[in-house]
Amino acid sequence: MAEERSLSVFDRRLAAAGQNGLREFLSFRLGADIHAVDLARIREIVSSPPLTEVPRAQSDIVGICSVRGLLVTVVDLRRRLHLPESPQTRLSRILLANTDSGEVIGLLVDEVRQVIRLAPSEIEITANVLGADLADHVLGVGRPDGEFIILLDLDSIVET
Amino acid sequence: MAEGLDKAREEFFSEAQELVEALSRNLLSLDASLKSGVEDPSVINEAFRAVHTLKGLAGLFAAKRVSTMSHRLEDVLDGLRLGRLALTPEVLDLLFRAVELYNVALSAERVRSDEPLPQIDTLLDEFGRVGKNPSAATNPLARFELDPAMLAVLTEYEEHRLRTCVEQGLLLYRVRVDFALATIDKSLEDIKLRAKEHGEVITYLPTGASTSIDSIELDLLLASSAGVEVLEASIGGDQVQIYPIPVKERVSVLQRETAPPPRNMSLPELSSERREPMPSDHSVEVQGGQGAAALRAIAQTVRVDIRKLDALMNVVGELAIVKNALGRMAEKIRAEGSRQLGSELHSIQRSFDRRLGEMQSGILEVRMVPLGQVFDRLARVVRQIGREMGKDIRLVITGAETEIDKLIVEELSDPLMHIVRNAIDHGIELPDDRKRVGKPLAGTIALNAFQKGNHVVIEVEDDGRGIDEKALVARAVVLGKVHPEEVDGLARAEILNLVFLPGLSTRDEASDYSGRGVGMDVVKTNIGKLGGVIDVQSETDIGTKITITLPVTLAIVSALLVRIEGRVFAMPLTSVAEAITFDEQAIRVVDGREVMTLRGVTLPICRLGRLFGLAPLPGAVPPKRRYVVVATLGPRRLGFAVDDLEGQQDIVIKPLGKSLSRVRGFSGATELGDQRVALVLDPTALIEEMLSAAEVTNRERRVGLG
Numbered sequence: 049m050a051e052e053r054s055l056s057v058f059d060r061r062l063a064a065a066g067q068n069g070l071r072e073f074l075s076f077r078l079g080a081d082i083h084a085v086d087l088a089r090i091r092e093i094v095s096s097p098p099l100t101e102v103p104r105a106q107s108d109i110v111g112i113c114s115v116r117g118l119l120v121t122v123v124d125l126r127r128r129l130h131l132p133e134s135p136q137t138r139l140s141r142i143l144l145a146n147t148d149s150g151e152v153i154g155l156l157v158d159e160v161r162q163v164i165r166l167a168p169s170e171i172e173i174t175a176n177v178l179g180a181d182l183a184d185h186v187l188g189v190g191r192p193d194g195e196f197i198i199l200l201d202l203d204s205i206v207e208t
Numbered sequence: 209m210a211e212g213l214d215k216a217r218e219e220f221f222s223e224a225q226e227l228v229e230a231l232s233r234n235l236l237s238l239d240a241s242l243k244s245g246v247e248d249p250s251v252i253n254e255a256f257r258a259v260h261t262l263k264g265l266a267g268l269f270a271a272k273r274v275s276t277m278s279h280r281l282e283d284v285l286d287g288l289r290l291g292r293l294a295l296t297p298e299v300l301d302l303l304f305r306a307v308e309l310y311n312v313a314l315s316a317e318r319v320r321s322d323e324p325l326p327q328i329d330t331l332l333d334e335f336g337r338v339g340k341n342p343s344a345a346t347n348p349l350a351r352f353e354l355d356p357a358m359l360a361v362l363t364e365y366e367e368h369r370l371r372t373c374v375e376q377g378l379l380l381y382r383v384r385v386d387f388a389l390a391t392i393d394k395s396l397e398d399i400k401l402r403a404k405e406h407g408e409v410i411t412y413l414p415t416g417a418s419t420s421i422d423s424i425e426l427d428l429l430l431a432s433s434a435g436v437e438v439l440e441a442s443i444g445g446d447q448v449q450i451y452p453i454p455v456k457e458r459v460s461v462l463q464r465e466t467a468p469p470p471r472n473m474s475l476p477e478l479s480s481e482r483r484e485p486m487p488s489d490h491s492v493e494v495q496g497g498q499g500a501a502a503l504r505a506i507a508q509t510v511r512v513d514i515r516k517l518d519a520l521m522n523v524v525g526e527l528a529i530v531k532n533a534l535g536r537m538a539e540k541i542r543a544e545g546s547r548q549l550g551s552e553l554h555s556i557q558r559s560f561d562r563r564l565g566e567m568q569s570g571i572l573e574v575r576m577v578p579l580g581q582v583f584d585r586l587a588r589v590v591r592q593i594g595r596e597m598g599k600d601i602r603l604v605i606t607g608a609e610t611e612i613d614k615l616i617v618e619e620l621s622d623p624l625m626h627i628v629r630n631a632i633d634h635g636i637e638l639p640d641d642r643k644r645v646g647k648p649l650a651g652t653i654a655l656n657a658f659q660k661g662n663h664v665v666i667e668v669e670d671d672g673r674g675i676d677e678k679a680l681v682a683r684a685v686v687l688g689k690v691h692p693e694e695v696d697g698l699a700r701a702e703i704l705n706l707v708f709l710p711g712l713s714t715r716d717e718a719s720d721y722s723g724r725g726v727g728m729d730v731v732k733t734n735i736g737k738l739g740g741v742i743d744v745q746s747e748t749d750i751g752t753k754i755t756i757t758l759p760v761t762l763a764i765v766s767a768l769l770v771r772i773e774g775r776v777f778a779m780p781l782t783s784v785a786e787a788i789t790f791d792e793q794a795i796r797v798v799d800g801r802e803v804m805t806l807r808g809v810t811l812p813i814c815r816l817g818r819l820f821g822l823a824p825l826p827g828a829v830p831p832k833r834r835y836v837v838v839a840t841l842g843p844r845r846l847g848f849a850v851d852d853l854e855g856q857q858d859i860v861i862k863p864l865g866k867s868l869s870r871v872r873g874f875s876g877a878t879e880l881g882d883q884r885v886a887l888v889l890d891p892t893a894l895i896e897e898m899l900s901a902a903e904v905t906n907r908e909r910r911v912g913l914g
Contacts, residue, residue, distance in 0.1 A: 097883060098883055098884055098885075100775070100877070100884065100885040100886065100887065101775070102864075102868060102871060102874075102887065103820030103821060103822060103871075103873075103887075104820060104821075104871045104872065104873065105868055105871050109867065109868065112864070112865075112868075112877055112885055112887075113885055114879050114883070114885045119862045119863075119864070119865065119877055119885070120865070121864070121865040121867045121868055123867070149866050151865045151866045151867065152865075153865065153867060206867070
């Protein structure tokens with residue numbers, strides 16, 4: 049029951065996203081897995097600027113930084129998705145994403161991969177194969193050329 | 209030529225569209241305020257201004273239907289603005305319909321269609337019927353050049369009497385009388401009695417311009433069928449001057465918005481241009497001089513959207529960052545060998561700094577407005593409420609010239625209004641009660657403002673019955689805010705501070721004006737949002753004093769940069785009293801919290817590193833000496849223990865993102881100029897947090913012992 053209901057929600061989200069054929073996503077690596085988010089929502093990719101930690105903030109907020117005068121709150125995507133921790137490397141990047149509220153939020157990822165275009169047929173709506181923590185934030189799974197890409201729902205990630 | 213006209217016409221439509229949209233937005237917020245019950249007078253004013261501008265534009269482009277509609281709409285909004293018309297859902301519905309019709313009318317004008325729009329006439333008719341607000345054409349008062357400021361302070365009853373008299377065809381007179389303070393009660397009654405034979409004294413108001421300190425000058429508004437000569441003979445005298453209030457040739461109450469903002473009492477100004485000159489030549493000269501000055505002032509004043517000033521301020525902030533970077537660069541060059549070049553760069557940086565400082569204070573100055581703006585509004589409210597509640601109130605204002613940031617003034621209006629209403633409603637006793645305790649019949653409310661360092665202090669003081677502490681505590685116990693067992697242990701200040709708890713009222717009956725004490729908590733929150741603090745002092749039967757301490761401006765602040773566990777934080781200098789060396793030995797634990805003694809006074813200490821749970825950075829060496837930054841806000845003091853002082857810097861505070869809105873203790877963040885971002889501490893919130901936490905533990909402890 050619960051599964052069915054959640055599936056229909058994902059369905060709608062995806063339908064809204066992929067009306068005219070191909071949809072563009074930006075893919076990136078978190079640990080061993082490849083994830084992707086709606087490309088239209090990403091405003092910029094920056095290599096890690098100095099971060100200022102914010103005491104008393106949620107633990108998955110790594111800090112704030114200034115991108116040319118714009119104050120950005122940076123979320124550690126691993127922590128938010130409850131993935132195992134790993135230190136930042138020189139490949140780490142921050143994706144600046146536009147949110148519904150007009151705020152720009154930074155998402156810390158391990159490595160930015162590429163822009164991928166997915167046809168609706170390449171998107172599989174599978175909320176249940178993934179861990180429960182992740183399921184809330186997942187739109188579905190993309191399988192271009194046999195790859196396995198977790199499509200994340202930016203709105204739900206940012207809301208938390 | 210024709211092209212130019214067309215272009216101008218096009219601009220008219222786009223501007224009109226914007227105005228209609230602005231009006232619509234204002235109506236929406238009015239609707240919201242109607243639902244929430246929190247009215248914001250500035251919204252009506254904005255709506256009024258939008259319609260007024262629209263009227264002017266429409267007149268210019270001969271858009272007759274738009275201008276007729278605006279004309280009537282203006283009337284309704286003016287009624288709302290002056291409180292003559294209540295904001296009801298019905299009125300709002302009409303206004304919303306007006307927005308739709310504006311769009312219809314504008315499109316019709318745009319295609320130059322002359323098709324009749326009967327909907328507009330229907331709406332105009334309905335506007336005419338709204339409330340008891342008579343339209344301009346039927347308003348009998350419109351015949352007279354009455355000062356809107358005076359009309360605004362008339363009570364319902366007075367206005368009703370005024371109307372009735374005018375409808376009966378009586379003439380209006382302004383009778384200026386200089387009363388000796390010692391005998392004013394008797395003299396006033398006397399003159400009223402004599403005037404009664406010929407008409408009716410509608411109201412009397414102080415002119416604010418007495419000839420000596422022992423006297424008070426009043427303007428009496430008199431309705432009478434008699435001529436000046438008859439009145440002279442009856443009530444005339446040395447101290448009495450009688451001026452008929454002129455009748456206008458054309459009826460238009462709507463001209464009033466072009467008048468300067470109503471000041472206390474401008475009745476004399478009104479007549480000065482039409483009436484014969486004042487008694488002495490000297491005063492005529494003064495009048496002329498003032499008139500000329502006023503004309504010049506209009507010509508040399510620019511109205512600026514405060515957002516533009518904000519934008520400028522932001523640029524100054526960014527420049528300050530550049531300046532800081534320059535300073536560091538100079539240091540670096542000096543340290544790395546080229547002393548000469550470094551020094552030159554340094555002196556350039558210093559002169560840059562000075563100019564920047566001038567620019568910054570210049571912009572800040574533009575943002576400053578005198579508190580008198582709010583006080584004037586309060587004066588009208590005091591009079592009106594006092595009258596309607598049957599309480600005689602004397603309002604004494606000092607320091608109206610004290611300047612404060614425009615944005616703060618806007619935000620201050622509501623809280624002050626609330627406090628003043630409370631003072632009249634709960635504080636000042638009815639005349640009979642005052643008589644019984646031997647107080648003067650008229651209650652006094654004093655509004656005092658003055659600057660104190662980087663803060664502006666506003667006091668609202670009344671000589672009423674004071675806060676009933678017992679009732680307050682009892683109520684707090686009923687509401688479960690205070691445990692019955694801890695009642696005895698409460699200090700007086702703690703008791704008085706209970707008024708800021710939500711839902712407290714010491715009066716059984718709610719009144720129309722100040723409700724049931726709901727609101728002081730909101731007042732406190734709003735003042736807090738402005739970075740201010742509010743305190744209350746009260747003595748039974750002597751009075752109550754509310755003190756508000758506010759920063760002068762919100763834009764750029766000087767900050768002290770402090771280092772805590774390797775991280776840099778900024779602390780606004782406005783709240784920093786001093787910084788002293790931290791002596792671990794001097795710390796004592798009292799009531800479960802750390803304190804030290806500073807010049808004989810106990811100072812609570814807050815270790816920020818501990819409060820924020822900051823872990824030492826890897827490889828950090830503990831500092832040899834630490835500091836205590838003493839922050840003060842109003843009467844409260846707290847020492848923040850920090851590891852190091854990094855110096856002083858001007859900063860622009862940027863708000864933290866929405867995802868950090870729940871994080872307490874910071875008012876925002878700022879760029880330091882070297883790509884680093886520092887959090888800005890919010891001393892108000894931190895002091896509040898620390899001291900209230902201490903109070904809680906105190907109470908717990910007392911309850912435990914008891």
